[in-house]
Amino acid sequence: MTATRPALPRSLVQAMARGGRGRCPRCGQARLFARWLKPVDHCPACGQDWRGHCADDFPPYIAILVTGHVMAPVLIALGLETTLSAPVMMALCLVPTAGLVLGLLPVAKGAVIALQWWLGLHGFATAPGRDLVEK
Structure with missing residues (x-):
């Protein structure tokens, strides 16, 4: 039997x-997060080590930026059209x-971790494509 x-x-x-x-950005099969914002140490499907990521404050910046752009027109409309x-x-x-902010945080963090992995x-x-040889 061959492993796919x-x-x-x-x-x-x-x-x-x-x-x-x-x-998992590498295989797409397993969960990236063990808890809400805590990534797994290793992917159980492909073995990718996720401990090297350094997302820091970038995901909250993304979540706040998107939320601000969505909610600003709502607040402006409420202010102009209601009493x-x-x-x-x-x-x-x-x-x-x-x-919105709390819902976007894991999405942004997963995307930032994938970006960091992709760019090495x-x-x-190593960036993907260079890790094709099994270790």
């Missing part, structure tokens, strides 16, 4: 999409804003 080898992503976009979905007071508007927008940054010594 996980398919490497064909492009950076495919690797980042896998990471954004919380899957709600500012505290009421903030209370109405707090839940969707927090939900930080603890990832």
